[in-house]
Amino acid sequence: MASDSNAAVLAARPAAARPGNSAMKRFARRRSTIAFLMTLPLITVIGGLVVWPAGYAMYLATLNRRQTAFIGLENFDILLESETFRTVIWQSCFFAITAVLLKALVGFWLAHMLHHIPAKGQRMWRGMLLVPWVIPPALSPLGWWWMFDPSYSSINYLINAIGFPSVPWLGEPWWARVSVIIVNVWYGAPFFMIMYLAALKSVPDQLYEAAAIDGATGWQGLRHITLPMMQNIISITVLFSLIVTFANYDIVRVLTNGGPRDLTQVFASYAFQVGVLSGNIPRGAAVSLFMFPLLAVIAFFVLRGVNKRTKEMA
């Protein structure tokens, strides 16, 4: 760490010039005081707006609807017994896993294609392909919603034009699930592309040259050079995106609002419906807390990956 050697330099200096010793001590004491003051706002935000609400959510989830009595785990019991909530669990997992896999695959493919074209054109393509990520994800689904509209669908127009029947995009449960995933992949794939492109550029060209001399095919290069070199960044982005997608709210809210018949509800939208719209705050808190164990597991692996990467770069 930088600060270690910094402190060593500071400690070494007063040994040469004795009179500065007590001043140095005072300086060190002052330094930690200053550091504490500088981090105090951060600690306040993390403590007061993240840690405290997270604990408060656990407390809330054990109360009854009017928040007057402690009812233990009853909210969780009721949820797990309800058919609707079991669909929510299933849909959240299905949605998150499918969408993240597709985003990663599309992103990886596009990053590769972008890496292969001459460097001077890359900027322009990259600029165009990142546009979905830049538009606020509450607003672009409005455009998709209009494109999926049952009677005015411009996508169905194109599908009809090549001779296929219209698709009931948001009306039929399975198509609605597919639509939500399509929009999520459209929004998130550019992010993966950018991350993977940065990673691809950090793979030394010599490795590929050496492999080419040894007669390796492009596929072998991908499998034995690119993937191992990018392993860490791939796992970090996938895990991170899993968290974000699992907790997604805006796209589902705007596109389907959970419908048809609550079949596209995910944890976040269902928590919103139960907690805020129906006014059962404790049960809404219980719904969102179902995300917690999974997020904790993913966070553990992300942190491990990031630490490994920090060591590699050091």
Add this chain to the structure above:
Amino acid sequence: MSAAARPSGRPSEIMPGLGRRIGSLRGERRWALWTAYISLIIAAVVMLAPPLYMLLTSIKTSAEIADLSGNPWLVRVPTWENYAAIIGNPMFRGFFYNSIILTVSVVVITMVISVLAAFALARMKFFGSQVLATGVFLTYLVPDTLLFIPLYQIVGGLGLLNSIWGLVLVYPTLTVPFCTWIMIGYFASIPKELDEAALIDGANWMQMLTKIFIPVALPGIIAATIFAFTVSWAAFVYPTAFITRPDEMPLTIGVVSQLIRGDTFAWGQLMAGALLAALPPVVVYAFLMDYYIAGLTAGATKG
């Protein structure tokens, strides 16, 4: 940020002496280039079609939108009437005004908190600094959808529901962890010799921060500012939960909840409103793309 252009060392260029294999390599290469361009063109069409269609809808008249007979991807009589109507709508201007106040406040608060904290965490080792740095990263992984219900209670308890100041209070949970995290990375990459020189010259910590760290890490500060700006402009969960009065709504929830009413939607106006609302982040992106991308990738490649 090794994203700078680098001469491409392809096997066929580097070793012209490969003899007979060269023809096939060149053919392979041309084929790869074609695949690349075709994939990119398809991807660009898919990625740009929704915003393009929003734009097309926004310059159509209501009659043309309702007309089912023609090709929906063509505009016959372009018109600005939807934009005129939406800009003339005082409610929509109110959303814009709220969004600006909200975003500016949140960006300023975020940058002050995260630059100070990142400086302390990157340069001053103190009790618990390592734990705190890890804590910052972990908080970044806590999604807003996990926190909005307890925060709803807390903000309600403070009497700040239905006020943009309640949002100013909670938005830092979205921005501060990531901005601090990437600023730690940028500050840690500044050579120690610089602060040693400053210390010898008698600078105190505050001078060191404002005279050396902030100017040297300016690209990082710009990247973090852009991140904070785009995130607070696009935030959706908190305003949807906390704000129900139209006059206190920021753009995202305002456009989604107030411009969609009844069964007959004014699609042209809705699309015009959504595009105008999306304009500020898109403009920032268009002019500061490199910083924007640096901020995106810094989160994972720096830490």
